[in-house]
Amino acid sequence: MSTNNNNNNNNNKLVYIDDHRVRHLLDWDKTFKAVEKSMESVAAGRAFQNARAITTIPKTHNFLYTMPGYLNDSKYGALGCKLVSHFPENPNRAKPLPYVLANILLLDPETSILKAVIAGTDITNWRTAAASAVATKYLHRKENNILAIMGAGVQGRIHAIAFQHFFKFKEVRIWNRTPERAQKLAVELNREHNTKNLFVAYDKAEDCVRNADVIVTATTGASTLVKCEWIKKGAHINAVAVNPNNRELDDATYKASQVYIDNWNGARSELNGIKELGVEFKGQIGDLITGAIHPPESDAITVFQSLGMAVEDCAMARLIYDLHLSSSS
Ligand SMILES: NC(=O)C1=CN([C@@H]2O[C@H](COP(=O)(O)OP(=O)(O)OC[C@H]3O[C@@H](n4cnc5c(N)ncnc54)[C@H](OP(=O)(O)O)[C@@H]3O)[C@@H](O)[C@H]2O)C=CC1
Numbered sequence: 001m002s003t004n005n006n007n008n009n010n011n012n013k014l015v016y017i018d019d020h021r022v023r024h025l026l027d028w029d030k031t032f033k034a035v036e037k038s039m040e041s042v043a044a045g046r047a048f049q050n051a052r053a054i055t056t057i058p059k060t061h062n063f064l065y066t067m068p069g070y071l072n073d074s075k076y077g078a079l080g081c082k083l084v085s086h087f088p089e090n091p092n093r094a095k096p097l098p099y100v101l102a103n104i105l106l107l108d109p110e111t112s113i114l115k116a117v118i119a120g121t122d123i124t125n126w127r128t129a130a131a132s133a134v135a136t137k138y139l140h141r142k143e144n145n146i147l148a149i150m151g152a153g154v155q156g157r158i159h160a161i162a163f164q165h166f167f168k169f170k171e172v173r174i175w176n177r178t179p180e181r182a183q184k185l186a187v188e189l190n191r192e193h194n195t196k197n198l199f200v201a202y203d204k205a206e207d208c209v210r211n212a213d214v215i216v217t218a219t220t221g222a223s224t225l226v227k228c229e230w231i232k233k234g235a236h237i238n239a240v241a242v243n244p245n246n247r248e249l250d251d252a253t254y255k256a257s258q259v260y261i262d263n264w265n266g267a268r269s270e271l272n273g274i275k276e277l278g279v280e281f282k283g284q285i286g287d288l289i290t291g292a293i294h295p296p297e298s299d300a301i302t303v304f305q306s307l308g309m310a311v312e313d314c315a316m317a318r319l320i321y322d323l324h325l326s327s328s329s
């Protein structure tokens with residue numbers, strides 16, 4: 001890239017960075033910083049993205065999201081576009097594929113020359129969990145004893161890993177519609193973390209949510225998962241699912257909570273259902289980072305309604321591109 005890049009790749013060679021390489025380069029602390037900077041940049045007027053285009057594929061439940069963005073920053077600055085799909089039948093194929101698959105095009109911001117095509121599926125997963133972690137950092141400045149994760153799919157798993165990395169909860173509860181998958185995930189995560197009962201599968205959604213300090217909802221379903229009366233005072237919820245036909249939290253939860261978003265353009269385009277409940281969004285997570293708005297009272301229930309931002313993917317693409325070049329030259 002032409003901005004502040006200390007590598008030797010001054011030619012215009014197009015680079016392809018595949019899934020395997022991306023996985024090798026991903027790092028939680030670097031991902032957190034890239035996402036935090038992109039959220040801050042949105043609020044500070046240094047990052048630009050319109051609402052994403054959503055292409056529906058007729059006679060299926062499939063979507064393709066087109067997510068272009070530009071971020072002006074010496075370290076994470078990038079011009080890029082993510083193509084990310086939502087293919088509900090993918091996990092049920094004979095050879096299962098992820099529900100969400102992504103690729104990112106990274107362009108030179110000064111010339112618009114295509115610099116890299118980067119496998120974007122793991123980037124999407126990591127940056128989504130990191131966005132929830134950033135929101136939790138700014139909205140939940142209190143004890144982190146119990147984390148409740150609703151959904152044991154890709155997002156449920158990556159949130160459990162990321163949140164343990166950043167916050168070190170005493171108990172991480174996992175609920176899933178199919179209980180065996182929650183049990184399997186808890187066993188795997190305890191093995192990977194060398195723990196016995198840190199990750200615990202819960203059969204009932206209510207038992208999982210009650211008394212949790214932080215809740216993550218990450219399913220693809222068309223049913224409400226969390227009821228307001230189960231939620232502890234002062235708890236923080238990261239509502240991760242993006243599903244036009246479903247909200248994972250009941251209406252009472254939205255009405256009783258202070259609801260934050262990642263970006264106004266996306267919210268205006270995709271979150272009208274929540275607005276129709278009479279809920280006013282308090283602001284963007286980036287507004288909390290810049291100090292443009294104040295953090296909520298400590299006993300408020302807070303919700304981060306995550307949509308995912310193109311500029312997070314731009315910052316991540318730049319990070320991975322720079323790491324790739326600096327470790328392969
Ligand atoms: N905000 C953001 O930036 C992003 C959001 N997402 C969103 O995250 C969500 C999860 O994606 P991902 O983890 O990749 O998907 P997966 O297919 O890996 O997991 C899906 C999960 O949803 C559960 N589920 C499906 N149907 C229902 C139902 N009717 N009731 C309850 N649970 C159900 C599945 O349970 P079971 O095991 O029983 O089938 C499984 O736990 C999606 O909504 C996606 O849009 C994804 C990327 C970025």
Ligand SMILES: O=C(O)C1=NCCCC1
Nearest residue numbers: 084100124242307308309
């Ligand atoms: O990458 C994102 O942002 C996504 N948001 C909605 C669902 C698919 C991925």
